[in-house]
Amino acid sequence: MTGKRLRRAAYHFLAAGGAFLMVYPVIWLFMSSFKPSELIFVTAGKLIPDPWIWDNYVTGWKGIGGLHFGIFIKNSLVLVVLATIGAVLSSALVAFGFARLKFKGNKFWFAVMMMTLMLPFEVALVPQYILFAKLGWLNSIKPIVVPAYFGAPFFIFLMIQFIRSIPSELDEAATIDGCGKFRLFWQIIVPLIMPAMATAAIFSFYWRWEDLLGPLLYLNRPSSYPVSMALKMYLDAETISNWGAMFAMSVVSLIPVLIVFFLFQRQIVEGISTSGLKG
Amino acid sequence: MPMRFAAWKNQLTGYAFISPFLLGFLIFTAFPIAASLYLSFTDYDLFTAPSWVGFEQYERMFAGDPKFWRSLRVTFLYVFVGVPLRLTFALLIALLLNRASRAVGLYRTVYYLPSIIGGSVAVSIMWRNLYGDEGIINLALNLIGLESVRWFADPAAALWMLITLSVWQFGSSMLIFLAGLKNIPPSLYEAASVDGANPLQRFFRITMPLLTPVILFNTIMQTIAAFMTFIPAYIISKGEGGPLDGTLLYSLYLFRQAFVFYDMGYASAMAWILLLIVALLTALVFATSKYWVFYETKED
Numbered sequence: 001m002t003g004k005r006l007r008r009a010a011y012h013f014l015a016a017g018g019a020f021l022m023v024y025p026v027i028w029l030f031m032s033s034f035k036p037s038e039l040i041f042v043t044a045g046k047l048i049p050d051p052w053i054w055d056n057y058v059t060g061w062k063g064i065g066g067l068h069f070g071i072f073i074k075n076s077l078v079l080v081v082l083a084t085i086g087a088v089l090s091s092a093l094v095a096f097g098f099a100r101l102k103f104k105g106n107k108f109w110f111a112v113m114m115m116t117l118m119l120p121f122e123v124a125l126v127p128q129y130i131l132f133a134k135l136g137w138l139n140s141i142k143p144i145v146v147p148a149y150f151g152a153p154f155f156i157f158l159m160i161q162f163i164r165s166i167p168s169e170l171d172e173a174a175t176i177d178g179c180g181k182f183r184l185f186w187q188i189i190v191p192l193i194m195p196a197m198a199t200a201a202i203f204s205f206y207w208r209w210e211d212l213l214g215p216l217l218y219l220n221r222p223s224s225y226p227v228s229m230a231l232k233m234y235l236d237a238e239t240i241s242n243w244g245a246m247f248a249m250s251v252v253s254l255i256p257v258l259i260v261f262f263l264f265q266r267q268i269v270e271g272i273s274t275s276g277l278k279g
Numbered sequence: 280m281p282m283r284f285a286a287w288k289n290q291l292t293g294y295a296f297i298s299p300f301l302l303g304f305l306i307f308t309a310f311p312i313a314a315s316l317y318l319s320f321t322d323y324d325l326f327t328a329p330s331w332v333g334f335e336q337y338e339r340m341f342a343g344d345p346k347f348w349r350s351l352r353v354t355f356l357y358v359f360v361g362v363p364l365r366l367t368f369a370l371l372i373a374l375l376l377n378r379a380s381r382a383v384g385l386y387r388t389v390y391y392l393p394s395i396i397g398g399s400v401a402v403s404i405m406w407r408n409l410y411g412d413e414g415i416i417n418l419a420l421n422l423i424g425l426e427s428v429r430w431f432a433d434p435a436a437a438l439w440m441l442i443t444l445s446v447w448q449f450g451s452s453m454l455i456f457l458a459g460l461k462n463i464p465p466s467l468y469e470a471a472s473v474d475g476a477n478p479l480q481r482f483f484r485i486t487m488p489l490l491t492p493v494i495l496f497n498t499i500m501q502t503i504a505a506f507m508t509f510i511p512a513y514i515i516s517k518g519e520g521g522p523l524d525g526t527l528l529y530s531l532y533l534f535r536q537a538f539v540f541y542d543m544g545y546a547s548a549m550a551w552i553l554l555l556i557v558a559l560l561t562a563l564v565f566a567t568s569k570y571w572v573f574y575e576t577k578e579d
Contacts, residue, residue, distance in 0.1 A: 012382060015375055019389040022447070026396070028415060029405045041413040090299040097296025103289060109297060116308055118499070120507050120557050122530055123550040126318060126537050127311035130325065150303020181292050210399040212510050217538060231400040235407075235517065243408075250401035261395050265388060268395070272451050273458035 026254075033057070033251045037244035056244035060252070064233050065222055069249055076209055076226035079141060084204040086149035088197050094151040095159035095193075096185045100171060110160075113153050129217060139221065144214040148204075155200035158275040162196035163189060199271040202264050209257060227253045312554075319548035324541045336548035347549070349524045350532040353438060357528060358505040361445040366497055369452035370490075376453075377460045387457070391450025398448075403514035406444050434525025437516075441526055444511050452497045459493035460486070488573040495572050499564055506557055509534065529553055 027047065032040045033056055034049040043050075061069045098110050132143040166189070174184050190197075212228045219225060222233065231253060234246040261268065294301070319336055321329035340347050372390055376383050396402050410416050410430040417427040430436050463486065471481050509530040512520065520527030520535070533553070537546035 011375075015382070015386045018372070018375075019386050022393060023389055025405055025409055025415075025447075026392075028409070029401075032408075041411060044411075044413055044415050045418045094297050094300040097293055101289070101293040101296060103293025106293060109301065112304065113300060116304065118503055118557075118561060119308070119312075120503065120550075120553050122507065122533050123315055123554045124308055124311035125533075126543050126547050126550065127314035128307060129537070130314070130543070131306075131311070133325070147303060147307050149299065150307065151300040153300075156300065181296070185296070206395060206398075210396075210510075212400055212513070213534075216513075228400040231404060232514065235400075235404055235514065246404065247408075250404050253401045254396055254399065257396055257399065261392065269387075269391075269454055272391075272454040 029247060030251055033244065033247040035244065037242065040243050040247070056248035057252075059242070060234075060245035060248040063230070064237065067222055067225075067230075069227075069230065069252065071223065072225055072227045072230035073252075075224055076228075079144060079211075079215075079226055080205055080208040082141070082145045083148040083208050084201050086145065087152045087155060087204045088200050090149050090151040091155035091200060092159055092190060092193065092197055093185070095156045095163055096189055098156065099160045099163035100168070100189070101181065113156060117153050117157070132218065138218060139224075140218070141224070143218045144211070152200070152204070154275065155204070158200055158271065159193055159196045161274060162193050166192050195267070198264070199267040202260060202267055203271060205260060206257065315547040315550050318544055319551050321544045323543040323547075325543055326541075329544065332544070336545050337552075339545065340548055340552070346524060346527070346532065350520070350527045350529055353525065353527055354506065354529040356438060357441055357445070357508070358502060361442045362498070362501050362505050364442070364446045365449045365501060366452055366494070368446060369449040369497070370456050370494075372449070373453045373456035373460060374486075377457060387454075391454055394448040394450035397444065398510060400510065400514055403444070403511045406440060406511065407515050410440050432522055434521075434523040437522055437525035440515055441508070441511055441528070444515075445505065445508065452501060455493055455497055456490065459490050463489050491572040492574065495564070495568050499561055502560060502564075503557055506530075506553065 028044075031047050031049055032044075034052050034054070035043065035056075036051070036053055037056070039049075063069045063071070098106060098113075128143070132138060135142075137143050137146075170188060170192075171184055174188055179187075209226075210228060211226075212232065215226050215229045216232075219229065222229075225233070231246070231250060234242065234249060238246065318329060320331060320333060322332045322335070323329035376387055376390070393402075408414055412427065412429060412431075414430075416430070420427060428436050430440055467485050467489075468481055471485060476484065507530055508528055512526050512528040512531045513534070516522075516526040516531075518531075518535075520531050529549070533546050533549045536542045536549060
């Protein structure tokens with residue numbers, strides 16, 4: 001009996017200890033953001049700030065070059081919302097086509113789509129840039145947002161799996177009642193695959209919020225920078241005096257990500273486990 | 280005749296639904312890949328027309344650019360040390376968490392949190408600062424009696440910042456392993472116990488073989504993702520890939536060639552070499568998979 005209890009205590013000690021090590025860097029970042037800049041590294045070994053100050057958040061929020069941090073957050077949100085709407089809706093449309101419609105080439109194009117999942121994006125990067133330059137889209141959010149409206153293979157795959165779990169009798173009944181394919185999709189399938197669409201939206205939010213490469217390539221004006229680029233600006237201007245502000249704004253940039261994470265854990269776990277979506 | 284019309288209509292409806300993907304694939308993937316193959320045989324700076332130079336870019340890459348070889352070496356180290364470590368951690372923690380206990384849900388959340396936030400600039404900035412001369416990594420090293428390491432001065436040490444950041448994000452692979460573990464029927468373990476198999480035998484005779492398809496999937500996806508790592512290298516080295524190219528991952532070097540030096544021809548040649556490397560490795564893993572991946576035969 002005591003042996004069993006001892007084993008259980010050892011298990012929880014190991015698992016909880018590992019978990020603590022995993023989040024320690026994040027806790028350290030959070031705590032450091034409340035320390036005076038000049039003390040962050042002098043007291044790196046101590047977690048609790050002494051004195052505990054808010055100044056880093058005040059100076060950090062003032063931003064760089066007269067642009068306060070709220071502008072960067074707004075820019076990020078615009079990118080996230082526009083790209084997410086496009087990716088989720090177009091992916092649902094494509095997923096329905098692959099999962100439910102019979103046409104020549106269905107299997108072939110599905111295989112092509114799965115192959116694109118394994119394609120290193122770098123191979124298309126340069127010509128894409130040239131294409132957007134020729135279209136006159138540089139220095140706008142179009143190169144980042146517009147491609148989202150052409151479906152995202154990961155989301156399509158996720159939704160196909162979800163649609164396949166819905167009994168096809170529903171479609172057949174609807175078709176007999178004279179329901180066209182688009183109405184069938186919009187009025188019957190879409191409401192049923194809402195959970196999968198929500199999962200896709202959550203991952204789209206993460207990828208767009210954290211994306212650096214797109215903004216780095218296509219946005220040149222600081223006034224149109226999203227949060228990821230704003231943090232890069234802080235890093236480029238890194239001096240001992242603004243470590244605190246950089247830490248504070250890093251924390252601010254993680255808050256939306258953490259809120260979504262804790263609210264939608266179930267969807268995230270399911271999304272990763274069923275389709276291998278990368279977190 | 281009406282039948283034929285209906286058949287045509289079905290084809291058209293099908294293609295209409297998948298048309299966003301088809302168009303996107305042609306415009307943003309297929310055409311750019313073909314274009315980058317063409318560009319890799321040219322000299323192109325984005326402002327003057329591309330001029331055909333044959334295999335010159337490839338010759339320069341293989342014979343005249345030591346930075347390319349350093350970048351390739353750094354990337355291979357990053358991939359072939361980082362991915363196995365990441366998958367090992369993912370599997371070990373998945374085994375640890377594969378039991379019924381109320382605390383397990385909490386542990387699982389904490390272990391995969393890093394893979395959700397890990398791709399962000401904020402975390403890369405955080406990681407940079409963990410490894411400062413007075414950062415907590417050095418403090419921890421001192422605590423166990425080791426000497427401080429100057430992470431930003433030594434190229435071999437610098438790469439470990441990127442590798443540990445990648446390993447720290449083992450959470451998504453862990454979730455996929457956990458889902459795989461849940462799919463193993465408990466009756467197999469019961470039968471094995473009845474036959475007197477010890478836990479180690481049960482692990483190597485039941486768990487591992489039945490997990491091999493998941494291991495295959497994780498290996499391929501994580502390897503490809505590792506070859507594409509960009510943000511951490513870019514942020515941790517402030518865009519330069521230093522010290523002495525110690526963090527110059529392939530994607531970062533390609534990015535610099537294309538968008539810092541505007542050498543689009545050379546960058547395109549690099550992109551195609553990367554495509555070939557990834558395709559070759561994936562093919563290799565698939566080809567060997569029949570020797571080590573165990574596929575269950577379907578029974579009713």
